[in-house]
Structure formats: structure tokens, C-alpha cells
Amino acid sequence: MLTVYHAPRSRSTSIVQLLAELGTGDQVRVERVSIIRQDGSGARDPRNPHPEGKVPYLTDGADHVRERAAIIIYLTDRFPQAGLAPLPGDPLRGQYLSWMVWYQGVFEPVTILSWAGLDHPAVKASLRDYDTALQRLDETLSRQPYLLGADYSAADLLCSGPFAWFGDALPATPAVRDWVARCQDRDTVRALTAAEGR
Structure with a gap:
């Protein structure tokens, strides 16, 4: 199982x-x-x-x-x-996989480094920085409600998490804040918040 x-x-x-x-x-x-x-x-x-x-x-x-x-x-x-999530063969599959790996390999690391106040040219050259990552989200979410377009996906669940967790302590643009609000306005979020006291 x-x-x-x-x-x-x-x-x-x-x-x-x-x-x-x-x-x-x-x-x-x-x-x-x-x-x-x-x-x-x-x-x-x-x-x-x-x-x-x-x-x-x-x-x-x-x-x-x-x-x-x-x-x-x-x-x-x-x-x-x-x-x-789009399945193999779906024209959105590549975008979905890209957002998932971008989160794990770029966004979460630069968010943690920014929060910790750590900065180094090698980090910016390889991972970019928090402002660049935020700009990438903003460019996408200024055009459409979710990362893959009109519909919520598992990519939204993953990528919106830090903003929901840290709230106003994590800098965000209006388009990103609106997206996070949409991602949090779900029965599953409400149920988990009640169960875990988050």
C-alpha cells in the first residue's frame, strides 16, 4: 500500500x-x-x-x-x-514538469537564502535570486489565473505554499498575492487548517 x-x-x-x-x-x-x-x-x-x-x-x-x-x-x-496534472503527451506536460522542478531547484532554495540574508554572486549566477524568481511568477500570473492557465493544478499547490506559509513576511506582487488567495480558497486547505491548527 x-x-x-x-x-x-x-x-x-x-x-x-x-x-x-x-x-x-x-x-x-x-x-x-x-x-x-x-x-x-x-x-x-x-x-x-x-x-x-x-x-x-x-x-x-x-x-x-x-x-x-x-x-x-x-x-x-x-x-x-x-x-x-497534465499526463505524458498533453501539450502542458512540459510546463507542468518545469514548474515542479523550478520550485524544488530554484524557488525554494533562493527563498530560503533570501530569508536567511545570504547572498553570493555564485548563487545568483546559478540559481538566480528571489527577486528574479518572483518576477517569473508575476509575469505568468499577470496573464492567467494559474501557472498552467485557467485551471488549478498540483504545480499551483506546490509553488504557492511558501507564500501561504509565511504570509506577508514573504514579498509578493499583487498578481502573486491574488493567486495565493485563489490557491488557499479551497475546501482541502480549510480542512487541513482546521485539523492541524496552521
Whole structure:
């Protein structure tokens, strides 16, 4: 059985939201585990098979997937009936994969570096910087309501997460703020907020 290892109020919350959006019901088990938090609280949970004790982590029999973008791609391919991601052969598939990998490889790192006040020419040359990443989002969301066009997708769920989590502490343009509000105006978000007290 598919199992997602999850710690409330962490990066794995987005995967639990995705499961609700996908309507997986009893096809995926969510195993709550503890993790070491940024403030030093918590502890590594021996039940969590992630090699670093982190979440989210997905197991599927003998197979396993780590990193949110990879888990989201895996699950949206596994449960395509929800329509949250274009499948191989769809003309939007390349854009979808690009946003997913851009988030994991560019946006989250530059957001963390910016928040931490770290700056170096090598980072800007390879990853770009937060302002450039924000501009990329703004250019897209000034033209259309969601990253892939008219409809909400798993790319929106992933990429809007930091703005929802950090709120006004994370700089955003009006187009990006409006997009985040649309992404947060979902029954799955309301249910998770009530369940996790986020």
C-alpha cells in the first residue's frame, strides 16, 4: 500500500492536501511521525524510513520517493482522474514538469537564502535570486489565473505554499498575492487548517 510519512505543520502538509485533492481515500495511508524541527524541538522517529528522518516520504511497496516535487509528480501520475496534472503527451506536460522542478531547484532554495540574508554572486549566477524568481511568477500570473492557465493544478499547490506559509513576511506582487488567495480558497486547505491548527 502507498504510505506517506507526514509531520503536521511541515512541508508534508502539502502532500496531505494533495491526497485530499486527488480523492485517494483509503488507497494511501498517512503515517504521522515526529521530526526534528528548525527550532530544535521534536525528534527523529524510528518509524520514518526516510534516510534523513525528514518528511514528506512516500513508499509504494519496495519503491520509495522523496522530495515534494517528485512525490507530487508520482501521485498525480498514479491518480490522474483528479485532473491535477497534465499526463505524458498533453501539450502542458512540459510546463507542468518545469514548474515542479523550478520550485524544488530554484524557488525554494533562493527563498530560503533570501530569508536567511545570504547572498553570493555564485548563487545568483546559478540559481538566480528571489527577486528574479518572483518576477517569473508575476509575469505568468499577470496573464492567467494559474501557472498552467485557467485551471488549478498540483504545480499551483506546490509553488504557492511558501507564500501561504509565511504570509506577508514573504514579498509578493499583487498578481502573486491574488493567486495565493485563489490557491488557499479551497475546501482541502480549510480542512487541513482546521485539523492541524496552521
